[in-house]
Amino acid sequence: MAKNDIPDIIIGRLPIYLRALRHMQAEAKLTTSSQELGSTVGISAAQIRKDLSQFGEFGKQGTGYDIAFLVNKLRGILKIERVWDVAVVGMGDMGHALARYQGFTDRGFRVAMVFDNDPAKIGGQVENYVVLDTRDIVTSIRQSGIKVAMLCVPALAAQEVTNLLVEAGVKAILNYAPLSLSVPPGVRVQYLDPSIGLQRMTYYLD
Amino acid sequence: MAKNDIPDIIIGRLPIYLRALRHMQAEAKLTTSSQELGSTVGISAAQIRKDLSQFGEFGKQGTGYDIAFLVNKLRGILKIERVWDVAVVGMGDMGHALARYQGFTDRGFRVAMVFDNDPAKIGGQVENYVVLDTRDIVTSIRQSGIKVAMLCVPALAAQEVTNLLVEAGVKAILNYAPLSLSVPPGVRVQYLDPSIGLQRMTYYLD
Numbered sequence: 001m002a003k004n005d006i007p008d009i010i011i012g013r014l015p016i017y018l019r020a021l022r023h024m025q026a027e028a029k030l031t032t033s034s035q036e037l038g039s040t041v042g043i044s045a046a047q048i049r050k051d052l053s054q055f056g057e058f059g060k061q062g063t064g065y066d067i068a069f070l071v072n073k074l075r076g077i078l079k080i081e082r083v084w085d086v087a088v089v090g091m092g093d094m095g096h097a098l099a100r101y102q103g104f105t106d107r108g109f110r111v112a113m114v115f116d117n118d119p120a121k122i123g124g125q126v127e128n129y130v131v132l133d134t135r136d137i138v139t140s141i142r143q144s145g146i147k148v149a150m151l152c153v154p155a156l157a158a159q160e161v162t163n164l165l166v167e168a169g170v171k172a173i174l175n176y177a178p179l180s181l182s183v184p185p186g187v188r189v190q191y192l193d194p195s196i197g198l199q200r201m202t203y204y205l206d
Numbered sequence: 207m208a209k210n211d212i213p214d215i216i217i218g219r220l221p222i223y224l225r226a227l228r229h230m231q232a233e234a235k236l237t238t239s240s241q242e243l244g245s246t247v248g249i250s251a252a253q254i255r256k257d258l259s260q261f262g263e264f265g266k267q268g269t270g271y272d273i274a275f276l277v278n279k280l281r282g283i284l285k286i287e288r289v290w291d292v293a294v295v296g297m298g299d300m301g302h303a304l305a306r307y308q309g310f311t312d313r314g315f316r317v318a319m320v321f322d323n324d325p326a327k328i329g330g331q332v333e334n335y336v337v338l339d340t341r342d343i344v345t346s347i348r349q350s351g352i353k354v355a356m357l358c359v360p361a362l363a364a365q366e367v368t369n370l371l372v373e374a375g376v377k378a379i380l381n382y383a384p385l386s387l388s389v390p391p392g393v394r395v396q397y398l399d400p401s402i403g404l405q406r407m408t409y410y411l412d
Contacts, residue, residue, distance in 0.1 A: 015406055019384070041386065080408055093302045097302075109401060174403045178309035197398055203220075205378060
């Protein structure tokens with residue numbers, strides 16, 4: 001099936017299935033069912049079977065899914081069998097947290113470069129990274145071939161820095177600024193805005 | 207329409223519409239269309255009209271949406287006309303970032319309490335908050351009536367702290383730990399896991 005035929009909403013669920021499956025692996029489980037996986041991630045078993053069937057035949061009637069096999073398939077589909085170098089822009093609290101974040105290990109990503117525009121930070125060190133000057137983003141990222149960036153700059157600077165990232169060849173931006181970004185076709189943005197996650201839950205509160 | 211009749215996936219899009227509408231307001235726009243809103247947030251105009259129609263008649267054929275009116279309606283639906291007190295648990299980099307985060311202002315939330323289990327941090331200050339002892343979570347949160355929490359503890363501690371939050375009466379947890387949490391019915395979890403956002407985009411990269 002052609003890449004664009006699969007709805008993005010399905011693609012968005014695959015990493016969630018993968019996280020739950022890896023958690024099962026860590027608990028030394030070998031097989032699971034769409035029912036069990038569904039109750040772990042809060043998605044119906046029927047939806048999970050339908051989502052996975054887009055990519056082939058992964059389970060067997062009666063015996064369920066081999067976890068290791070499904071993990072490998074999902075990693076292949078999501079292209080995280082390889083490790084993607086990631087640039088982090090903005091070395092405030094959030095940028096620091098990401099530079100130190102242990103959750104990328106073995107999930108397909110590695111922080112490779114960090115940037116800030118503050119002269120007091122440029123040339124200094126965060127974890128094992130020397131902080132580079134935001135003005136050099138285009139050159140540095142182009143040279144390294146980095147395609148993935150995490151954006152942790154203040155809202156007022158976010159669009160300007162995004163334009164530089166796009167110019168540098170970045171195709172995937174994880175945006176922590178509380179602001180919708182404009183990007184050309186072919187560039188994707190995902191938002192990690194805590195207010196959005198909270199607002200989605202308050203709807204259900206009394 | 208009863209609360210549970212509206213799919214959660216629709217509820218999840220409302221905060222995104224709201225963010226885009228507020229951004230338009232900041233640019234002094236007064237009206238918009240489902241086409242314009244759709245191109246801003248990357249969702250089809252038809253989907254937006256369908257989503258909003260679940261809650262009433264908000265636009266007029268030909269004249270589109272009054273932005274201020276729609277903003278107020280969405281804030282009412284999402285119950286963020288009021289301000290929700292939020293507890294932040296875990297005062298590492300991420301917890302610090304959240305305690306200082308400016309993006310909650312006017313979006314329905316206010317950090318009210320911060321917790322950590324490190325004796326070197328307990329009693330100290332982060333922003334204007336005195337760091338409380340994680341062991342006192344149940345008492346402190348119960349007394350304050352807080353229903354919303356952000357969880358920034360290491361993965362290994364996340365489930366244990368979640369159990370305390372649930373015991374304390376918390377109903378909505380924004381989880382930054384790279385781990386699926388088990389919670390009883392009636393408690394909601396949203397995940398802010400950067401790897402999930404990144405993995406959703408690498409699918410489209412070459």
